[in-house]
Amino acid sequence: MYSLNIEFFGYLAAILTTVAFLPQLIKTLKTKKAEDVSLVTLIIFISGVGFWIIYGYKISSAPILIANIITFILNLFILVSKVYYSKNVW
Amino acid sequence: MYSLNIEFFGYLAAILTTVAFLPQLIKTLKTKKAEDVSLVTLIIFISGVGFWIIYGYKISSAPILIANIITFILNLFILVSKVYYSKNVW
Incomplete structure (x- = not known):
């Protein structure tokens, strides 16, 4: 019960x-x-999330792996959108 | 050596x-x-980081605790700055 409580957080x-x-x-x-x-934040953050994926894979942690793959994809889309729209300025 | 390698990531x-x-x-x-x-991203992210702090404390993980306390403070400053400057618009 107590352990379930910790996992919940x-x-x-x-x-x-x-x-x-x-x-x-x-x-x-x-x-x-x-x-x-x-x-710069996006680039450093995406790199860091990439290392979380490697870490999650190496320690065989599904929650770390899944959460970081989704975070990686979402932030990659944000980065691509930002660069795409900034190029459209001129 | 191999374990050190995993921790490094x-x-x-x-x-x-x-x-x-x-x-x-x-x-x-x-x-x-x-x-x-x-x-919305800032509010959800800061809340999530808050739960990482509780989790890090409960499992007695210094790296999770320290990393998330710093992330929490940095994002709180970003949130406060955003709100402060947006109020200064008018």
């Missing part, structure tokens, strides 16, 4: 820090700009 | 996904705006 944390990037992607696609979103 | 991942938010904070403070940064 871990899963809730993983779900929230993963789905969190969906509103950013939707906002970027809607407004067709992400000028204020830091490109 | 975990620490590298934790460092990158933590320091990643520093360029966003610097950009927001420099440009004095974060209009394109999703408020």
